[in-house]
Every structure is written in C-alpha cells, then in structure tokens.
Amino acid sequence: MESSLPTPHLIQKSAGILKSGGLVAFPTETVYGLGSDALNELAVSRIYAAKRRPNNHPLIVHISSAEKMFIWSNRIPSYAKDLANIFWPGPMTLILPRSDIAKNFITGGQDSVGLRVPNHKVALELLSCFESEGGLGVAAPSANKFGAVSPTTADSVLQEIGECLSESDIILDGGQCEIGLESTIIDCTAQIPTILRPGAITYEKLSKVVKFEFEPLPGSNRIRTSGTLKSHYSPKVKVALNCMPKPGDGLVALNNIATPAGVIRLIAPRTTQEFARNLYLAFRSGDQQCVRRIVVILPNSGTFHEAIKDRVIKAAGLGAE
Numbered sequence: 001m002e003s004s005l006p007t008p009h010l011i012q013k014s015a016g017i018l019k020s021g022g023l024v025a026f027p028t029e030t031v032y033g034l035g036s037d038a039l040n041e042l043a044v045s046r047i048y049a050a051k052r053r054p055n056n057h058p059l060i061v062h063i064s065s066a067e068k069m070f071i072w073s074n075r076i077p078s079y080a081k082d083l084a085n086i087f088w089p090g091p092m093t094l095i096l097p098r099s100d101i102a103k104n105f106i107t108g109g110q111d112s113v114g115l116r117v118p119n120h121k122v123a124l125e126l127l128s129c130f131e132s133e134g135g136l137g138v139a140a141p142s143a144n145k146f147g148a149v150s151p152t153t154a155d156s157v158l159q160e161i162g163e164c165l166s167e168s169d170i171i172l173d174g175g176q177c178e179i180g181l182e183s184t185i186i187d188c189t190a191q192i193p194t195i196l197r198p199g200a201i202t203y204e205k206l207s208k209v210v211k212f213e214f215e216p217l218p219g220s221n222r223i224r225t226s227g228t229l230k231s232h233y234s235p236k237v238k239v240a241l242n243c244m245p246k247p248g249d250g251l252v253a254l255n256n257i258a259t260p261a262g263v264i265r266l267i268a269p270r271t272t273q274e275f276a277r278n279l280y281l282a283f284r285s286g287d288q289q290c291v292r293r294i295v296v297i298l299p300n301s302g303t304f305h306e307a308i309k310d311r312v313i314k315a316a317g318l319g320a321e
C-alpha cells in the first residue's frame with residue numbers, strides 16, 4: 001500500500017482505486033477517513049473488516065457539494081438545506097431520510113443516511129474526481145479501529161489500520177488535520193434538528209440559523225451513533241478527568257496549568273482550538289510512552305470546549321449509554 005503526498009496525479013489514481021472497489025484513506029479538516037465507493041457493498045464490507053466495526057453502525061457518505069445531497073435523500077427539511085448552504089463544505093454531518101440508493105450496508109439498516117461535504121482541498125479533489133468517473137459518494141468513517149482514537153495524521157492511519165490495507169489501497173498524506181475532532185452530527189429527520197455529536201460547528205453557531213433541540217430525547221435510542229456509546233475515542237491507557245496527576249501520569253491541559261514533578265506533559269495548548277487539534281495525538285503519545293494514566297484537565301469555556309468535553313468523557317468511559 002502506498003502512503004504519499006497527494007499530487008493531482010495520485011488523487012486521480014486514488015479516485016480510480018475507489019471506483020474499482022479499493023480503499024483510500026484521506027485527510028479531511030476533522031480527522032482522516034477510510035473511504036470506499038458508497039454503492040459497492042463488497043468495498044464497504046472491507047471498511048467494516050479493517051475497523052472491526054459492528055455492521056449495524058452506519059457510515060457517513062461524503063459528497064463534493066450540497067447539490068449532491070438530493071441524490072442520497074429525497075426528503076430534506078428546509079432547515080437542513082439552510083444548514084448545508086451555510087456550513088458546507090465544513091465539519092458538519094447531516095442525518096437525513098435516505099433515498100433508495102442509500103442501502104442498508106451504508107445506513108446500518110436505518111431509514112436515514114449521514115452526509116457530509118468536507119472542507120479539505122485533497123478530500124474535495126478526490127470526491128470531484130470520483131464523481132467525474134461516475135461515483136456518487138464515498139463512504140468514510142474515521143480511519144481507526146472501532147472504539148479507538150481517530151487518526152489526525154497519515155502516520156496515525158498507518159498505525160491504526162495499515163496492516164488491514166492491501167497493496168493496491170492508498171493512504172493520502174495531507175499532513176495534520178486542522179480541527180482534530182470529528183464533525184458535528186445533526187439529526188435532520190424530525191421537525192426540529194438535534195445535535196447528536198458536538199463538534200467545531202457549535203450549538204451557538206447553529207442556533208443562529210435554526211431552532212435546535214440540543215440533547216437527544218432522554219432514553220431515545222432511535223438512532224445508533226457509535227460515537228454515543230459509553231466508551232469511545234479511547235486510548236489504551238486509562239483516561240482520568242479533572243484530578244491531580246501523580247508521578248508517571250501523562251497530563252493534557254491548557255498551558256496555564258503547571259506540570260507537577262514526575263508528571264509527563266503530553267500537550268500544553270494555548271487555546272481550545274489548539275487543544276482539540278492535538279488531543280488525539282496526545283492520547284497516542286500517552287500510549288506510546290506507556291504513561292500510568294492520562295489525566296485531562298478540561299477547559300470550561302472556549303469555542304471547542306463542548307466537543308473536547310464530549311470526546312474526553314467518552315475516552316474515560318464515562319459517557320451516557
């Protein structure tokens with residue numbers, strides 16, 4: 001398998017690989033995705049196998065522009081059109097009633113489909129090339145093993161799933177992802193939208209455009225989102241929240257928090273944006289250095305604090321079921 005800088009030639013070649021049923025890991029502004037042709041059941045099944053993901057967990061279909069959403073959904077509420085027009089390309093996934101082309105092997109058997117237009121030059125070029133070869137969408141979950149930390153660099157993709165890729169698959173190396181946390185997921189199947197997974201497109205930004213139900217209905221399991229499982233986004237070592245780190249622990253905290261003696265500082269970001277961008281690399285580094293635990297001191301304000309809190313709580317195994 002090739003892991004290389006994405007020249008126009010390589011992107012074109014990658015689109016051909018997708019079209020012929022291969023897998024292409026590619027950078028987006030959030031995290032790296034592991035892509036396949038969303039219409040090819042065999043290719044999609046290779047994603048599930050590589051990730052060891054249960055096959056009732058739906059995949060996001062990536063498309064090159066908002067107009068393409070009408071291919072995958074034939075009942076789009078007007079608020080969803082507004083969201084798409086304002087925030088795409090961008091770190092936002094819309095869950096919409098599916099059309100006939102969104103098969104069970106993409107939707108996990110649900111009547112909805114997840115759609116996203118990523119805001120990354122390489123991803124957009126790949127999607128455009130793929131579509132000009134007759135493709136309709138690229139199914140791509142984060143390119144990590146199920147339940148593990150999403151990759152934010154091509155090296156992390158290689159560590160996570162390299163052994164499961166074949167010679168003809170490709171990892172496009174677009175450097176470190178700008179945002180570093182997965183997209184905001186919005187359920188657009190009801191009259192009022194609901195945020196299922198917080199991300200860089202925050203509730204504050206969204207609620208300027210539409211009225212929102214912020215939390216899913218209590219006890220609702222209408223929608224299966226693997227990111228809503230209690231334990232997810234987890235490094236191998238234990239993650240502890242907002243407690244005093246002890247010698248041998250790794251520490252993830254804003255740079256105004258000092259590192260106690262004997263503690264291994266994993267990152268010291270200046271802003272929540274920098275915190276988000278480097279969080280998963282810090283988790284990986286904690287694993288590699290075999291720290292005793294990773295202690296995370298959560299920021300309690302700043303643009304990315306909700307999304308950071310969501311991922312860290314799940315990494316610590318403390319999420320709601």
Ligand code: TXA
Binds near residue numbers: 060118228
């Ligand atoms: O930022 C992102 O969203 C990245 C990049 C690669 O685009 N993708 C990503 O995919 O995070 P994944 O599969 O790791 O997480 C997507 C989440 C999953 O928890 C999945 O269950 C949920 O979206 N999802 C996808 N389609 C859905 C649907 N039809 N209904 C409910 N949840 C859905």
Ligand code: MG
Binds near residue numbers: 141142150
């Ligand atoms: Mg994921």
